[in-house]
Amino acid sequence: MDKRFFKLFNLTEEEAIAILDKSPGQLGENDSRYIAASHLAGFPTEASISSLMRAVKNTESSLENRIVRRKSIESLGHLKARQALLLICGCLADDDCYTVENAVWAIGEIGTRDTNILEEIAKLLDKPEQIYRVIIHTLAKLEYKPALYRILQFIEHDDKTIASAAIATIYRFTGNNSSMPQVVDFLQNPKVYVRRLCIQDLVNVNYYSAIPEIAICSVSPVFRLRGIRMLAEVGIADGVLAFMDVEPYLDKVIFDHPQDLNLVHEYDTTPTLEFSIRELYETDFGRCYLATQTILKNYRNIAGEALIMACTKEAYNDYGAHYHIVKLLGWLKYTPAYPILIEALYNQEPQFQKSRTAAAIALGELGQKQAISKLKDCMETTIWELKYAALISLEKLGSNSGWEMAANDQDWIIQAKVARQRATGKPIHNLMINNSEFENDSR
Known part of the structure; x- marks a missing residue:
């Protein structure tokens, strides 16, 4: 994972821990518990993990603390902190859908084969007003195929980022690619976030035939190059692709002319x-x-x-x-x-x-x-x-x-x-x- 941006703040690990552990009344004018929680994602130490876990346990109801709690869960996910897994699982029942989203994502980063935990995540697909795309992605990443029948309900979802994730996951679980051209079509969606996110869906299921379409998708070259490179690495390693198959598309994305x-x-x-x-x-x-x-x-x-x-x-x-x-x-x-x-x-x-x-x-x-x-x-x-x-x-x-x-x-x-x-x-x-x-x- 690229962590170049994690240490942009002028804080040591000790300073970030001290700020995160403060109560609102103790914070100085330039202190930010949110920044501290974000910064600690760059320090894979017991001290940082323990501080982040303390922040997750702090359930004070202010918006500021809820935001810090979400970021602390996310940072524990970045750190793949297995000792925090049960604590994070407890957040799946939170009333705040964004806290739930970060908890689901963090569990996916940490990884688990515990079917009880996976089923709790799958049940969230039946719960209104959740961040369904992240839930579907995590279930796919953790290969929880019993969630398939729940995921099927999202293939025609009005939010095309959710539909894209659902279609790609069904292909991943069943091998049926009949609906995958629809995900490729999302590369031309008028909404930029749909175009960006469906690239990730295509990569997640190693849909190599989408490489030409990814190359001409009008999003930042960062998204296109990352997608093509990830597909190329897996495809070449598996003997499905050769470099000559992806070279022309890399050339065009690097040149990046609107024509x-x-x-x-x-x-x-x-x-x-x-x-x-x-x-x-x-x-x-x-x-x-x-x-x-x-x-x-x-x-x-x-x-x-x-x-x-x-x-x-x-x-x-x-x-x-x-x-x-x-x-x-x-x-x-x-x-x-x-x-x-x-x-x-x-x-x-x-x-x-x-x-x-x-x-x-x-x-x-x-x-x-x-x-x-x-x-x-x-x-x-x-x-x-x-x-x-x-x-x-x-x-x-x-x-x-x-x-x-x-x-x-x-x-x-x-x-x-x-x-x-x-x-x-x-x-x-x-x-x-x-x-x-x-x-x-x-x-």
């Missing part, structure tokens, strides 16, 4: 450049991709300066907008953006990891040879997406040095990418779209 996506939104009329740039700040990446496409088609000659201004005034602090602006500056071949792209390439903030990959691609699009040494530096990182993007751009800039550096990379995808390039001799950047064709595309 390669199925866009789920549209404009009635062509919006202004100002409106389009504001759309890049949307949390629904489907809208961001539509805005990106609009800028490339309609404002190619004037967008560069406006994007630079947006980046320096506001987008530098918004990791979603920053990602899209960095990509656009590369596709626009806006050479004054070179310093901004280099800055993005070296940004160490975890929230801006996508922007580093975008900058690597953008520098290849910009075509300036001076970027070669900077891109070679990327091969020293542990971020596979960044290395993959750097390989694409290094070759586009006429440098094969990255391939030698990557030949013995610790990441299997990078190794496989190098092996494929050597075997085929086909330049990988030729797999990317032709921008001149895109400029003339009036769709």
Whole structure:
């Protein structure tokens, strides 16, 4: 599990425990029991687990304490604290559905084969106003097949995230995939959270045939790359897939051009450049991709300066907008953006990891040879997406040095990418779209 974000708070383990153990009257102005409970998920020690368990046992009824209790249960799940299992099971009867949700999830993380516990979880599917998706996922993860008849009632649920989880779990339990195309169709749902969550459902049941559709789903590349990689790892290990089966889709997601996506939104009329740039700040990446496409088609000659201004005034602090602006500056071949792209390439903030990959691609699009040494530096990182993007751009800039550096990379995808390039001799950047064709595309 990626725990880079667990230790963002300037607290030691001892300080977090001390804050979590305080009563409301003892808290200082800058103390937060919620932050303390979240922070302790990064410390797999008896002291942290005991503190979190004490917080779960604190049933004081204020909203603030209920929220802290939920987060403490979640942190115990992250820590896979088996000694807390019975305590967490007691929370399944809580009146607060969010506490129940976190308890179910935590039990799934800790793991159990106790049929009494599993049946208690399954019974929650008969209880109104519960978080059914998490319940279904946990029952699937713990392979509790006696819950099947209860799960069947959710396959036509109005909430498509619940229907998606139910359909995928039925396939997992029975092997009947007749309804799985419906889950694939959810990848084009207008609601972004449906698109994101059904990717996880497809991954959970190793539905390999969905890889092409996942690649063109208009959600953040983080969700698509994670999904494709997880499916590839299992499929290749089982001999069902080869790297060549997933490589074209990885290439397209890393490049992440809107022409390669199925866009789920549209404009009635062509919006202004100002409106389009504001759309890049949307949390629904489907809208961001539509805005990106609009800028490339309609404002190619004037967008560069406006994007630079947006980046320096506001987008530098918004990791979603920053990602899209960095990509656009590369596709626009806006050479004054070179310093901004280099800055993005070296940004160490975890929230801006996508922007580093975008900058690597953008520098290849910009075509300036001076970027070669900077891109070679990327091969020293542990971020596979960044290395993959750097390989694409290094070759586009006429440098094969990255391939030698990557030949013995610790990441299997990078190794496989190098092996494929050597075997085929086909330049990988030729797999990317032709921008001149895109400029003339009036769709």
